[in-house]
Amino acid sequence: MAEEFGRSVQDGLKLSKRIYLGKDRAVTPPKPPSHMDKSPVAYLPKAPMVYAVISNPGIVDNPDIPSYQPHVHGRCDPPALIPLQMNRIELEADSYLDTAFVKISGSWRVHCVMGSESCDCRLAVPMGEQGSILGVEIEASRKLYYTELVAIEDKKDLEKEVRIENGGFLKPHTFTITIPKVDGGSTLSIKVSWMQKLLYHNGEFSLIVPFSFPEYVTPHVKKLPRKEKIQLNVTTGTGTEIVCKTTSHPLKELRREVGKLGFSYESEVLTWTNIDFTFSYAVSFSHIFGGVLLQSPSVHDVDQRDMFCAFLFPGGHHSRKVFRKEIMFVVDISGSMEGAPLDGTKIALSAALTNLDSKDSFNIIAFNGETYLFSSSMELASEDTVERAVEWMSTNLIAGGDTNILVPLKQATEMLSKSGGSIPFIFLVTDGAVEDERHICDIMKSHITGGGSIRPRICTFGIGSYCNHHFLRMLAMISRGQYDAAYDIGQFLYTGSEYAILLKFSLLLLFIYFLAWESGEAAA
Structure with a gap:
């Protein structure tokens, strides 16, 4: 359009x-x-x-x-x-x-x-x-x-x-x-x-x-x-x-x-x-700072419920305590990802890996109709491991095949369930739409709620206008994760700006560093 x-x-x-x-x-x-x-x-x-x-x-x-x-x-x-x-x-x-x-x-x-x-x-x-x-x-x-x-009740009459x-x-x-x-x-x-x-x-x-x-x-x-x-x-x-x-x-x-x-x-x-x-x-704060704003409706407002807004500022970097993280990158390599979407995703993943602390651990699952693991277990984000992961992506992240999201998500959740003392994350990157999105959300919700005290957060990133963005938003919501998207694939083709994916995905990664500063319980 x-x-x-x-x-x-x-x-x-x-x-x-x-x-x-x-x-x-x-x-x-x-x-x-x-x-x-x-x-x-x-x-x-x-x-x-x-x-x-x-x-x-x-x-x-x-x-x-x-x-x-x-x-x-x-x-x-x-x-x-x-x-x-x-x-x-x-x-x-x-x-x-x-x-x-x-x-x-x-x-x-x-x-x-x-x-x-x-x-x-x-x-x-x-x-x-x-x-x-x-x-x-x-x-x-x-x-x-x-x-x-x-009003919702009038919507059907107007649709015609x-x-x-x-x-x-x-x-x-x-x-x-x-x-x-x-x-x-x-x-x-x-x-x-x-x-x-x-x-x-x-x-x-x-x-x-x-x-x-x-x-x-x-x-x-x-x-x-x-x-x-x-x-x-x-x-x-x-x-x-x-x-x-x-x-x-x-x-x-x-x-x-x-x-x-x-x-x-x-x-x-x-x-x-x-x-x-x-x-x-x-707005400078040396420590984490937050508050709640309250607003009562005017006498002419149809909705007479009170409103509130809660806000939180992260504070200065020097007061921040970053917790050890375990991250599963789940990457779509189906046929529709060929070209700029997959190239931009590789750049973003490489940037994400280099920003991890050496005490953090990670793994990569590429999927289409099948799944492909970088490693059989979580790997510490050392310089050598990151270099191996980048090389693995360049040779194994090749677009082709269908889209099956449930299998790699279950696999990632099972691998992270063994974590202890770390903050577990799943980053899902896809441009696809699936028919069983409700079933996937139900399955992942049962996996997450049935886990331990520290449950993995699913951060989702959708690429293109044909992706099922509502599904990705709901998947992030049920796991207390973050959702973001890059809609304009045409910009990558016409301006060569695959760095748009890098920018947005890097912004999404910032969520990791703003979880908690003082205690492990707060981050969980």
Whole structure:
């Protein structure tokens, strides 16, 4: 679906050459991405974007300056997507603990359709880490559209009316919605909000909001300055001083209190920003620190239950006590893993092994329809053993065959059941979907609950959009493990970025080092 969307944008940019821009030499036609990569992935939105959905290419023209256009035979199937010109953009982000609530408001003009015609428009909203849409409000052609929550009992009645082309997810964390019958030359005013997670690494929180607009959304008129605004509020909830680290835009500090910061940015620009909005800060604690926040509902809230949020900061590295670990890496080598997914997984595993302590022990199980063991027993993570494991992976991790997840998981659990005094982990990496996922969860739950006082935690990592991510999330949940994913396999193919798997898998491994600092019972 994402590739088809990108191709439609390519077609739309070609169609936009029909638009008569006038005799003003300061006006230039839209330019496609300047880099060498002409793949469909390069045209996917990297910021909130609005597109005119064009099935009949004959309606494409400047609504202000009609021009003679040669007749076009046929229709666009699938419809072409012409990126609309953006006249205004504002970003507001409120960061609380590890979650940010982001609001975008802006206006876009249907500059590419005759004034006597109309077309559907499509809004695409890429969100940051673990993004979840909260709401959309659109004003267009004297009509108001907005999203609302639907009760579960009403969902079945609406399913018959809902069509996938009207909205949904283009890919994970990229939401789309269609606005019907917008007149050529009219302006759409849009407000969209979502929530996303902040990244945490080495004592720093980082907020990354997709905010990189392509050059062709800048209105093709004389070079008049336009305003872009950003407002950021940071609340740590800890009552301690915040240390700002990096920012992508020149923010002006408006207020500073203990545990709270406020910033703003406003600038007149000739072209819209072409970099994502990023901000990072540190909250320093020498020891582990946590707390609970309580919130009562307002009198107008339908749900009158109280809410709470528990948080925990890991503290400084010098106060950390890392426990000995036993880790089973369970790696999918079925036929669908061939190429970038398996290559990236090998790189990630090699990096993971080199980060283990010499007192830790590990083993590797590769599986397709059969299982392949690196060693018949757990091995200490010495330098020589790690080198042997990397060499073993290069010769034995070859893609081919089916996917059978239950057998290697049971095998890994049985090998870890003999551990004593160590923290046992299973890291499962797969791109597959299985039919017996409920049975696998039941079996693993019985294995885990029937074990000793220290039970293995299953950390799962899914690759690609066809993987059964809900199953992997549930498998991690029942074992108190972690789940993560790399959805965009196309990025590995088109940009060579197999290091995306390395990055995400390395982040997943950090879970090992944040388990407990003071006692073995706490980690168990």
